[in-house]
Amino acid sequence: MTEPGEARYTNALRQDYEAFQRGDSARLPAIRASLTGIMDVNMKAIVSKQEKTRKTADKALLYIALVSGLCFLVGIVFVYNFPGYIANPIRELTEGIRQIADRKYEQRLHFSSGDEFGELAEAFNSMARKLDEYEHSNLARILFEKQRAEAVIGSLKDAAIGLDNKNIILFANAEALQLLNLPESALVGKDANEAARRNDLLRYLIHEKNPAPIKIVTEGKENFFLRESADIVHNREIIGHIITLRNITAFKEQDLAKTHFIATISHELKTPLAATDLSLKLLDDERTGPLSGDQRELVDSIREDNRRMIRMVSELLDFSKVESGNIALQVQAVPPADILRYALETVARQASGKEVDIHTEIPAAAAPVLADAEKSAWVLVNLLTNAIRYSPPQSAVELTVTDEGKMWLFGVRDQGKGIDASFREKIFERFFRVPEADGGKGTGLGLAIAREFIEAQGGQIGVESEPGKGSYFWFRLPKA
Known part of the structure; x- marks a missing residue:
């Protein structure tokens, strides 16, 4: 404490801060006032020192002029004996004063003599050192860095909340304050758990780790945000973390529009396809006239393409229901044998055409399964259809x-080519098909929809397969 009045502000600051640490939050304005007072004292000292420096420089120039005049007179006498003894120090001193006047406070004078010039150089260096300390004071640097950090945080478009390793809220930008509907004073410097007790959204952001999008209504409009968090690491030590909310409303709206578009197009396509299928059945009727061999081949080809289109459209409709979250489940106790019987009746014609035998194995008097019979049977039909499609002729499929x-545990094992390990994790993704599969073209939606159906009933689905050893698809459903 080097300046008049600085001790008074410092003592007041210490007293207020100690009271604030004991829980007296009313001392916060007094603390800010004391800090402002300390800054004002130091800033006034800087201005005062600069004014004194200027006056000193002016006096120094005057003294130099007087000394120069005297030296000029004395120099006439000692011109041959002491030419540099007087001139060189004066030249360095003059240059040093000019540097200080230009705010170059790192300037120093180095006189080895112990006379008056040496004392003047020491005083000059002390003055320059003090000015340099004030110019590069820690207080000014801290204030500058704080303002810059606040500007960066405030410019973020996403809502951001920062916490230290003690779970104290360090900052919350304007976007976060708007979503939380809280003032900055209610968050910054507060314990996160304490502040979250009065705000449901903040409590969710702090404690919930679910990566699912969050729906928040702002200004009467539904907005969707994705919660993200990142640790703040300093010297390989976690000193806090940042929680951000990224606005994904535009992506959500585009995804919803895509789902509605698929549902609409699929629904519109299903009617003419059904009519085409009916017309093909009428052509098969002898009452409409006999068909030649070539005509019957064409009709069979059209029927096969039409059925494939109907199957694809049905899968797209199921896919749109899954994406929109409108899966209607009728979960009840169902005998496993009923699900197997429906699936076997559905694929019997396909298996017979490919000369594939289906071997079934089910425990006698099996307890009921808690499931939606229609959806579960659809999944089993999908797995059996794939197994028959990729099995060689005159082989067997085990159910x-x-x-x-x-x-x-429901399982379907075939004797096909099998699936490479690099594709096993992807086959349940939407629109994915194993490259170079020889079972015909499809939408790549069947297994994705099957996974949604099984998981919606509280079950699991998976696959075990190796190239050249066939595949084993399975799904689990709880007992009633």
């Missing part, structure tokens, strides 16, 4: 139901 205690 098994295994008791696993609280769950029933």
Whole structure:
């Protein structure tokens, strides 16, 4: 404490801060006032020192002029004996004063003599050192860095909340304050858990780790945000973390529009396809006239393409229902044998045409399964259809139901080519098909929809396969 009045502000600051640490939050304005007072004292000291420096420089120039005049007179006498003894120090001193006047406070004088010039150089260096300390004071640097950090945080378009490793809220930008509907004073410097007690959204952001999008109504409009968090690391140590909310409303609206478009187009296509299928059945009727061999081949080809189109459209409709979250489930106790019987009746014609035998294995007097019979049978039909499609002719497909205690395991094993390990994790993704598959073209939606149906009933689905050893698709459903 080097300046008049600085001790008074410092003592007041210490007292207010200690009271603030004991929980007296009313001392915060006094703390800010004391800090402002300390800054004002130091800033006035800087101005005062600069004014004194200027006056000193003016006096120094005057003294130099007087000394120069005297030296000129004395120099006439000692011109041959002491030419540089007087001139060189004066030249360095003059240059040093000019540097200080230009705010170059790192300037120093180095006189080795112990006379008056040495004392003047020491005083000059002390003055320059003090000015340099004030110019590069820690207080000014801290204030500048704080303002710059606040400007960067405030310019973020996404809502951002920062917490330290003690769960104290360090900052919240304008977007976050708007979404939380809280003033900055209610968050910054507060314990996050304490502040979250009065705000549901803040409580969700702090405690919930679910990556699903969050729906927030702002200004009467539904907006969707994605929660993201990142640790703040300094010297390989986590000193806090940042929570951000990224606005994905535009992407959500585009996704919804895509789903509605698929549903509309699929629905509009299904009617003419059904009419075409009916017309093909009428052509098969002898009452409409006999068909030649070539005509019948064309009709069979059209019928096969038409059925494939109907299947694709049905899958697209199911896909749109899954994406929109409108899966209507009728979960009830169903005997596993009923699900197997429906699936076998559905694929019987396809299996017979490919000369593929289906071997079934189910425990006698099996306990009911808690599931939607129609959706579960659809999944089993999809797995059997794929198994028949990719199995070689005159081979066998095994359909098994295994008791696993609280769950029933439904399995379909074929003797096809199998699936490479690099594709096994992707086959349940939408629109993915194994490259170079020889089972015909499809939408790549069947397994994706099957996974949605099974998981919606509280079950799991998966695959075990190796190239050249066939594939084993399975799904589990809980017992009733």
